[in-house]
Amino acid sequence: MSGLLVRLADATDFPAVARLTVAAYEADGQLKGEHGYGAVLADVSTRAASGEVLVAVDEATGAVLGSVTFVLPGTPFAELSGPGEAEFRMLAVDPAAQGRGVGAALAQACVDRAAELGCTAVVICVRAGMAVSAHRLYERLGFVRMPEKDWSPVEGVALLGLRLELPRT
Template structure:
């Protein structure tokens, strides 16, 4: 089987992206006690207006398997990236499609996009306590912890920064 096809999301994809993103975050336990974050995740049109929403689709069926939001500094969705850097957020893989390389394909697409734009680094923050498989995915793709960028947007929500230097 070939890997998922990663492409820019189109408005017709937004309802499916919203569903799979919320489902993935719920499955990982990331929405417990979160007031309103599911609504932020489901606002795919808002994300697309301020960044690039990419989707991973099964090449045989076209079924959406995952998505990610890629942003640059100045976007309201940018939390960590500084000048010359890029960031990705809200990487989500449909719980029914995990283990097929979808997350890796989305990370690789973000690295390629940041490199194409001449960025010097790509950053992401992950919730402390997130499944080890997510941390392993990012380490495998060259991301390392950057504690000076860690932050806590809400009580009991601790976000750990990861960074990958890029060669434009």
């Protein structure tokens, strides 16, 4: 998407990130019976303290259109990553900006960041009932299912593990 800038979020972005992340998860039906996950999504400062919160910004208006949290193994928000792997979580696009390539730009920024850090792979988990468009995005980027990384944080929530091998440099 032209006119889109992906950058590290700063504290002035956090309210917009909190709002759009919760709105995106609600719009996708991912917060039904969620056991407090909405509060975790809205706590951007805690995520930023233990990882990198990236935002996609409309260059013309300055509006934050989406965000993602990039983490490394052993950090508080890492769920699947092991040695040499990076992980991203909580990728969310403002419902009003969906379909404009924002999610793809954020996911690609995480892949690029992992490569820059010398990681060998990127892992993510997606909710089994997540929108088909999200699953297609990850397939287009080259992520493949890793059933051994599937898990469930709470009863009724099935998360599927995906992995993208990065080229060796």
